[in-house]
Amino acid sequence: MVMQLNLGDHVSPEPGYTAIPAGYRPDAQWARTRARAIARGMPSADAYFRTLPNARSLTQLLADNTIWINYSATIGGYGETNAVGGKEIAIGSVAFRYGRWTVLATLIHELAHSNGAPGGASKAAEQALVACGLGKRGELNSGVDDPRTPFDPNISG
Numbered sequence: 334m335v336m337q338l339n340l341g342d343h344v345s346p347e348p349g350y351t352a353i354p355a356g357y358r359p360d361a362q363w364a365r366t367r368a369r370a371i372a373r374g375m376p377s378a379d380a381y382f383r384t385l386p387n388a389r390s391l392t393q394l395l396a397d398n399t400i401w402i403n404y405s406a407t408i409g410g411y412g413e414t415n416a417v418g419g420k421e422i423a424i425g426s427v428a429f430r431y432g433r434w435t436v437l438a439t440l441i442h443e444l445a446h447s448n449g450a451p452g453g454a455s456k457a458a459e460q461a462l463v464a465c466g467l468g469k470r471g472e473l474n475s476g477v478d479d480p481r482t483p484f485d486p487n488i489s490g
């Protein structure tokens with residue numbers, strides 16, 4: 334079982350969540366493969382995800398075929414999850430335009446929301462990037478962004 338990418342085989346109940354356009358599919362597939370490699374090779378990733386409210390590991394989320402990764406041409410941000418704990422995720426055109434590392438970072442951030450990480454002022458979702466090796470502990474501690482990593486310590490929600 335594997336978390337699913339909407340390649341035209343899923344009709345999301347969320348308005349504006351659509352199939353990933355053909356030109357973006359290689360980056361979406363790369364991001365999912367890379368996320369699985371992180372879950373296998375980096376114990377801090379599963380450990381961090383288990384601390385989130387729904388207590389599922391990154392490995393478990395990536396193996397959940399009821400989670401769908403969609404595209405959205407209309408959302409303002411990098412990505413969105415339909416609800417805290419929700420299973421419909423959209424990755425926005427902005428993320429795809431930045432490239433595959435931003436798609437990967439967005440996927441990890443949104444999976445944290447699917448696992449119960451709150452929005453608002455909380456930084457729990459974005460902090461998952463550090464546990465996944467996509468940001469530095471120093472950025473987290475100092476609050477100063479290193480533009481060479483996808484993690485941004487100033488992002489909340």
Ligand SMILES: [Zn+2]
Nearest residue numbers: 442458489490
């Ligand atoms: Zn968020």
